[in-house]
Amino acid sequence: MKILINIWTYWCFFITFLIFLFFLPINLMLIFLFGKIGKEIFVRYNYYVAHLLIFFYGMRKKVSGSFPFTHNQPCVYIANHKSYLDVIIIASLVSQKIKYLGKAEVFDWPLVGLLSRHSGQIPVKREDKDSRQRAYDAMKKSIDEGFSIILFPEGGWRHSGDGGHPNPYGFENEKILNPFRNGAFRLAIEKNVPIVPIALLNAGERFSSKTMKVIPGNIDVFIFDLIHTKHNDDPLDINQVCYDMIYKKLKNYWR
Numbered sequence: 001m002k003i004l005i006n007i008w009t010y011w012c013f014f015i016t017f018l019i020f021l022f023f024l025p026i027n028l029m030l031i032f033l034f035g036k037i038g039k040e041i042f043v044r045y046n047y048y049v050a051h052l053l054i055f056f057y058g059m060r061k062k063v064s065g066s067f068p069f070t071h072n073q074p075c076v077y078i079a080n081h082k083s084y085l086d087v088i089i090i091a092s093l094v095s096q097k098i099k100y101l102g103k104a105e106v107f108d109w110p111l112v113g114l115l116s117r118h119s120g121q122i123p124v125k126r127e128d129k130d131s132r133q134r135a136y137d138a139m140k141k142s143i144d145e146g147f148s149i150i151l152f153p154e155g156g157w158r159h160s161g162d163g164g165h166p167n168p169y170g171f172e173n174e175k176i177l178n179p180f181r182n183g184a185f186r187l188a189i190e191k192n193v194p195i196v197p198i199a200l201l202n203a204g205e206r207f208s209s210k211t212m213k214v215i216p217g218n219i220d221v222f223i224f225d226l227i228h229t230k231h232n233d234d235p236l237d238i239n240q241v242c243y244d245m246i247y248k249k250l251k252n253y254w255r
Contacts, residue, residue: 005213008058012207012214015056023049024111031118039119043097043147050092058216059206061092065223069196072096074143075226076188077196080177080246081152082204089203089219090150099142100150101135126155136183143191151187153180153239176254177247185235185242192231197224197242199249222249 030038054061077098079090087100104123107113117123122138125131139149154177188195201220207213224245229238 005215008216009212009214012057016053019049019053019056020111027115027119031115040097042115042119043099044095046091047095050088053088054092054219057206057214059219060217061089061221062218063093063221063223066225067093067221067223069094069223071194071226073193074146074148074191075194075196076184077148077150077198078153078180078184078242079150079198079200080250081154082200083207083209085203085207085219086152086200087150089200089221090198093198093221093223094148094150097147098150099139099147101139101152104131122149132183136187139187140191143187143193149184149187151184153182153184153242154178155181176250177243180239180243182235182239185229185238189229189231189233189235189238192229194226194228195238195242196226197245198222199224199246199253201250201253220253 027042030042032038034041077090077094079086091098099121101122101124102116104125107116107121107123109116120142122135122142123131124135142149185195199222201222203219206215206217206219227238227242
């Protein structure tokens, strides 16, 4: 079984590379030759690319809760974060214009970083206060332009043995759900847009960031109802509500 999983993992990395190369010329033309419209097309059609990747990974989404989405206005999507697969899953769920808040290190990766930077995705250095403020301002501007924002309010994950990696948020090793940062909730309240909490129930099992092994099968996702915000809401209160909802769903799934 271990040998089969290794073979499947190599296949998944190989097909990801091939798909990336196939779409690279199209992506570069959209981003650099067609201006704002090209960037919007790039963001939207990644919805279909994400479906393609999940198919070739031998996975199938099982989505429950408030799905398909009935809203089409800007909002803030939040989700727990345990796997590199998380971004692909959410891209396959949301077909509207979206932007991600991502770690600044990703924007330095070859080609991937180039596409991320120039397609308008939003980098942040978690340990840098000025960087966090610039990212926050960029997210507000993006909402004004009609984009929804994807955030992972935990800020990342941490496994046993990750002691050599930066830990600016004080993540606990192997915790089912680390505390949420408050930026997503301040953003939604300030821009008066709803929040959509998403529980990615087993993405970390399908593609483990610890072992880097890919295992085919069902991807279980739960979409919560829209949480509408008002300007006088307390972001800490909304934070706690969203945290409790996702934590309870994860705990019940894994008990």
